[in-house]
Amino acid sequence: MLELYGTQVSSRLLLGTARYPSPAILAEAARRSGTEIVTVSLRRETAGGRTGGAFFELIRGLGVRVLPNTAGCHSVSEAVLTAKMARDLFGTSWIKLELIGHHDTLQPDLFQLVEAARILSADGFEVFPYTTDDLVAGERLLAAGCKVLMPWCAPIGTAAGPQNVSGLRAMRAEFPDIPLIVDAGIGRPSHATAVMELGFDAVLLNTAVAGAGDPPAMAEAFAEAIIAGRKAHRAGLLPPRDMAVPSTPVIGKGVFA
Numbered sequence: 001m002l003e004l005y006g007t008q009v010s011s012r013l014l015l016g017t018a019r020y021p022s023p024a025i026l027a028e029a030a031r032r033s034g035t036e037i038v039t040v041s042l043r044r045e046t047a048g049g050r051t052g053g054a055f056f057e058l059i060r061g062l063g064v065r066v067l068p069n070t071a072g073c074h075s076v077s078e079a080v081l082t083a084k085m086a087r088d089l090f091g092t093s094w095i096k097l098e099l100i101g102h103h104d105t106l107q108p109d110l111f112q113l114v115e116a117a118r119i120l121s122a123d124g125f126e127v128f129p130y131t132t133d134d135l136v137a138g139e140r141l142l143a144a145g146c147k148v149l150m151p152w153c154a155p156i157g158t159a160a161g162p163q164n165v166s167g168l169r170a171m172r173a174e175f176p177d178i179p180l181i182v183d184a185g186i187g188r189p190s191h192a193t194a195v196m197e198l199g200f201d202a203v204l205l206n207t208a209v210a211g212a213g214d215p216p217a218m219a220e221a222f223a224e225a226i227i228a229g230r231k232a233h234r235a236g237l238l239p240p241r242d243m244a245v246p247s248t249p250v251i252g253k254g255v256f257a
């Protein structure tokens with residue numbers, strides 16, 4: 001089980017709810033993924049063009065926990081206001097804090113992120129900050145009151161997969177007891193397996209499922225890949241070696257006659 005702010009979940013896949021071809025496909029993808037947490041933007045375009053009440057009713061109908069997000073926010077005041085609206089709308093103190101700082105890469109503005117995390121944590125929010133693999137930013141976010149960190153592995157929507165494996169590995173080593181959820185840039189089930197093999201606790205993804213030819217089938221593939229990566233991490237992976245080592249040890253010479 002994974003514990004996030006005192007809530008236990010068994011699925012380690014958190015699913016985004018944007019850009020699906022239709023609400024029905026979103027609902028089926030969520031079901032097949034086995035997710036227990038979906039993230040919802042208050043500002044972004046929603047599935048099948050649905051907005052407002054109808055979309056939020058659909059989300060409530062999924063029967064899973066909602067993690068509202070501040071996608072599209074570029075300033076502390078905008079993010080704090082959006083978080084407060086989300087708390088009222090969904091009746092949850094959870095907030096995925098996204099504070100975009102760069103237009104091309106959608107890289108988070110780490111300085112504003114820390115400030116917004118401090119304000120929201122002091123106001124009783126349980127903050128899931130979308131960050132990079134920067135260790136100092138991670139420390140500041142924890143000091144600001146966050147109990148979970150969500151580093152990217154590549155820019156949002158790129159499906160590029162882990163771009164800085166050493167950075168992710170360092171993050172895991174630096175924060176061994178903090179739940180770390182890789183958020184953004186995962187494109188393939190094998191990317192999800194790779195980050196779970198590094199010891200990450202969970203994966204949040206959207207584009208790779210919503211944009212797939214068959215989103216529900218892809219959601220299921222991701223769920224299985226995450227389980228495989230987690231199992232492999234726990235089973236103890238061998239470090240890679242430079243030199244060959246015979247997998248069948250030979251003692252003396254074979255006798256064939």
Ligand SMILES: CC(=O)[C@@H](O)[C@H](O)COP(=O)(O)O
Nearest residue numbers: 016156157184185205206207
């Ligand atoms: C839905 C959401 O919260 C995204 O901002 C998130 O970061 C997922 O990124 P991908 O779409 O790259 O999976």
